[in-house]
Amino acid sequence: MTVLLSIQQLSLRFAGREILKQLDFSLAAGEVVSVLGSNGAGKSTLLKSILALHTGADQSGSIRIAGVDLAQSRQQALSQLAYVPEQPAVYGHLSAIENIRYFLSLGSISHTAAIDSCLSMAGLPEQAWHRPCAEYSKGMKQKVMLAFALAKQAKLLLLDEPNSGLDPQATEELNQLIIQCKARGMGVLVVTHDVLSAMAFSDRLLMLANGQLQPVAIDQSSLTLDSLKKLYQGQA
Numbered sequence: 001m002t003v004l005l006s007i008q009q010l011s012l013r014f015a016g017r018e019i020l021k022q023l024d025f026s027l028a029a030g031e032v033v034s035v036l037g038s039n040g041a042g043k044s045t046l047l048k049s050i051l052a053l054h055t056g057a058d059q060s061g062s063i064r065i066a067g068v069d070l071a072q073s074r075q076q077a078l079s080q081l082a083y084v085p086e087q088p089a090v091y092g093h094l095s096a097i098e099n100i101r102y103f104l105s106l107g108s109i110s111h112t113a114a115i116d117s118c119l120s121m122a123g124l125p126e127q128a129w130h131r132p133c134a135e136y137s138k139g140m141k142q143k144v145m146l147a148f149a150l151a152k153q154a155k156l157l158l159l160d161e162p163n164s165g166l167d168p169q170a171t172e173e174l175n176q177l178i179i180q181c182k183a184r185g186m187g188v189l190v191v192t193h194d195v196l197s198a199m200a201f202s203d204r205l206l207m208l209a210n211g212q213l214q215p216v217a218i219d220q221s222s223l224t225l226d227s228l229k230k231l232y233q234g235q236a
Ligand SMILES: Nc1ncnc2c1ncn2[C@@H]1O[C@H](COP(=O)(O)OP(=O)(O)OP(=O)(O)O)[C@@H](O)[C@H]1O
Pocket: 014, 015, 019, 037, 038, 039, 040, 041, 042, 043, 044, 045, 046
């Protein structure tokens, strides 16, 4: 089993307030893990730790991405992953192809996949490839970022709230794409409030509460808003 993300004893405080508490976690190649949790539980904070974005925060513990220590070899570690934020960040005046070419040019990425085949796999209609991304819907911009992840040949994919703002058709397409990424051997870590989608594509569901990750089991047949509320409150 190839471990693509290994987090050990990660603790993080903002202004003395502990958000993550000696958190341990690992994710293998070909595995999809979804992290659920109440608003403010620390899910985005966890993603930002993996992205080495907490400059002023008081953080301890270790994070290894595809075996590379993030604190010791930041650029090399980050080159192994791709991140798709809740609001996909693409340049509006550039086309899908131009965006991906530009993003690839920023990193010293030696092995890249053909951009057009990645856009096809991401499911972006070919007639949109050369249009400025300012004309794209949120789902289309997400596909550009996912195609970039494929072109970059990222081993680890981080998705923050990927289904928010997507209609059921776009949600289904995204869920299928996550399953395809898994089939290609990528490790995928998803932060989400969309429990139904998480159940559809995840190998494991975890709840972030009190600064730690705990496995949760959800019975789809008895899924109600009330049962979910109890699960989030730790009463299930
Ligand atoms: N840069 C920061 N400085 C201080 N406090 C912060 C900072 N970023 C986040 N926090 C606090 O850390 C806690 C966790 O925030 P975070 O955004 O990680 O939660 P979340 O689980 O992603 O929430 P949501 O589901 O609402 O997106 C919150 O109390 C938030 O106010």
